[in-house]
Amino acid sequence: MDFIVQPWPWYVAGPLITLVMLLLYYFGKNFGVSSNLETICAIGGAGRFVDFFKFDWRKKTWNLLFTLGAVIGGFIAFQWLTPSEAIALNSQTVQDLAELNFQNGGAQYLPDEIFSTEAIFSVKGFLILLIAGVLVGFGTRYAGGCTSGHAIVGLSNLEMPSLISVIGFFIGGLVMTWLLFPLIF
Amino acid sequence: MKHIKFLFVGILFGIILSKAEVISWYRIYEMFKFQSFHMYGVIGSAVALGVIVMLLFKKGIIKTYLGDDIKVDSKRKGFKGNLFGGIIFGLGWALAGACPGPMFILLGRGAVAIIIVIIGALLGAFLYHAMKRKLPH
Numbered sequence: 001m002d003f004i005v006q007p008w009p010w011y012v013a014g015p016l017i018t019l020v021m022l023l024l025y026y027f028g029k030n031f032g033v034s035s036n037l038e039t040i041c042a043i044g045g046a047g048r049f050v051d052f053f054k055f056d057w058r059k060k061t062w063n064l065l066f067t068l069g070a071v072i073g074g075f076i077a078f079q080w081l082t083p084s085e086a087i088a089l090n091s092q093t094v095q096d097l098a099e100l101n102f103q104n105g106g107a108q109y110l111p112d113e114i115f116s117t118e119a120i121f122s123v124k125g126f127l128i129l130l131i132a133g134v135l136v137g138f139g140t141r142y143a144g145g146c147t148s149g150h151a152i153v154g155l156s157n158l159e160m161p162s163l164i165s166v167i168g169f170f171i172g173g174l175v176m177t178w179l180l181f182p183l184i185f
Numbered sequence: 186m187k188h189i190k191f192l193f194v195g196i197l198f199g200i201i202l203s204k205a206e207v208i209s210w211y212r213i214y215e216m217f218k219f220q221s222f223h224m225y226g227v228i229g230s231a232v233a234l235g236v237i238v239m240l241l242f243k244k245g246i247i248k249t250y251l252g253d254d255i256k257v258d259s260k261r262k263g264f265k266g267n268l269f270g271g272i273i274f275g276l277g278w279a280l281a282g283a284c285p286g287p288m289f290i291l292l293g294r295g296a297v298a299i300i301i302v303i304i305g306a307l308l309g310a311f312l313y314h315a316m317k318r319k320l321p322h
Contacts, residue, residue, distance in 0.1 A: 004204075010223050013205030014230025020198045021231075022238050027190060028249045030258065033286040037310035044307075052314040062188040066195035067289050073199015074208070074293025081204060087211045090220040097214070110210050110291075114282075115298040128280065129298055133288075133305020134312070135277025140285060141313040142270025142320065144261045147284040150271075151228055154260050156235025161260040161267045168271015169278060170217075176279035177217035184280075 005083050021152060029062055032149035034140040036060070036067045085109045100185040113185070128184065143168060199290045208290050210282025217279050266322035277309075 008016075021031040038053065039060040046053035089097075089106035097105035102113050112119065119125035140146040143165040145154060151169070154162020202208050207227055216224035241247040242255040249255055260267075278284050281302045283291060288306065291299040313320075 007206050008201070008204040010205070010226025011230055013201055013207065014227045015234050016197075016201045017227070017231040018234040018238060020194060020201065021235060022247070023194050023197075024191075025242065025255045025257070026247065026250055027194075028251065028253070029191070033284075033289070034310075037285060037306055038314070041307055041311050041314075046311050046314075050311065050315045052317075053311075062191045065188050065191040066198070069192040069195020069197075070199040070202075070286060070289045071195075071293035072192070073196040073201075074203050074290035075199075075295075076196065076293075077200045077203030077290075078294040081200065087206055087209050089211055089215060093211070093215045093218060093220045096218060096220075097211075106211050109206075109294070110282075110296060110298075114210065115296055117297070120298045120301060126301060129301040130305040130308075132277045132281035133302035133307075134309040135273050135305075136281060136284060136288075136302070137277075137306030137309025137311075138313045139270050139272070139274025139277055139309070140306075141310045142317075143267050143274055144263075144270065146274065146286070147228075147278075148286055150260070152231050152235060153257065155232045157239050157257050157259075158236070159260045161262055164264060164267040165271040165274075168268045169275040172272040172275020172277075173213075173217045173279040174275075175272075176276045177214060180276075180280075 005081055007088070017152060018156075021148075021156070024066070030149075031153050032063075032145060033067065033070075034137075034146035034149065036063055037137050038141065039064060082109075100181055102185070139172070198286065199293060202287060202290050203294065208283060208287035208294075213279060213282040263322040266320070269321070 024031045039057045042053040042055060042057040085108045087106040094105040102111050145165060150162040150165040155166060205227055206212050207224060212224055215221045239257060242257060245254055283302060288299055288303050
């Protein structure tokens with residue numbers, strides 16, 4: 001049992017993610033989380049404003065259930081499989097975070113500077129989370145996929161559009177981390 | 186409830202990503218700082234094995250549980266859409282430290298703040314479809 005409660009190394013997690021992809025195709029579906037965003041919009045009545053959302057969302061129930069499962073999986077892992085919240089970060093990373101005024105980098109699963117109750121009830125903190133979400137949701141649909149659909153499935157299938165998208169993911173991520181973080185935090 | 190199996194695959198997915206810490210904001214930061222191999226190892230090993238799985242699909246060695254051939258749909262082509270959309274996604278991924286799957290897993294961990302990110306992501310997906318005809322693809 002000791003192995004279960006330790007953080008899992010990359011060579012365990014990576015192949016298990018491939019297994020998840022394999023299972024979804026074995027059951028006749030596909031692997032792509034971000035299309036659920038469209039499905040939830042459709043359920044919420046977005047079709048009244050934009051015709052795209054008039055599709056029959058019931059055909060996507062399987063993917064919503066997959067997503068609900070992910071929520072439950074997160075709960076199970078948090079409640080019973082993670083005795084320590086700490087993330088073992090590189091000491092250089094902790095130092096770089098301190099320069100951005102992020103204290104105790106890695107002491108918890110998520111940084112208080114962004115995710116604490118105090119942060120989300122400040123105007124700046126709220127906007128950071130909302131804008132980050134908008135960028136992810138807009139970007140993933142514009143690119144036609146997210147980390148699962150493009151980086152895992154698309155790259156595995158040697159798709160050029162996915163390679164371009166993943167290069168885009170990294171351009172955006174590097175610009176945010178290296179250029180914009182010092183301005184935002 | 187023939188779809189109940191997807192709930193279980195989702196639970197597996199949630200546990201894997203949670204246990205591998207890839208849904209931690211810190212791990213995403215560290216990845217973009219090139220200060221750890223962890224995230225590259227996770228994605229790299231998933232893709233390396235995925236290439237083999239895709240070949241097994243194409244050769245018909247792995248079929249669906251009903252015995253049908255597995256066809257993986259090609260991705261929509263369009264250089265600008267993939268690149269610009271990808272860059273916008275990357276900006277948000279680094280800032281929130283979460284992409285769509287992890288957002289939902291973090292919700293299960295009880296991270297209340299992630300609800301704002303999810304609402305933002307729904308808004309973002311809506312905005313894209315509202316204005317997609319005006320965007321270069």
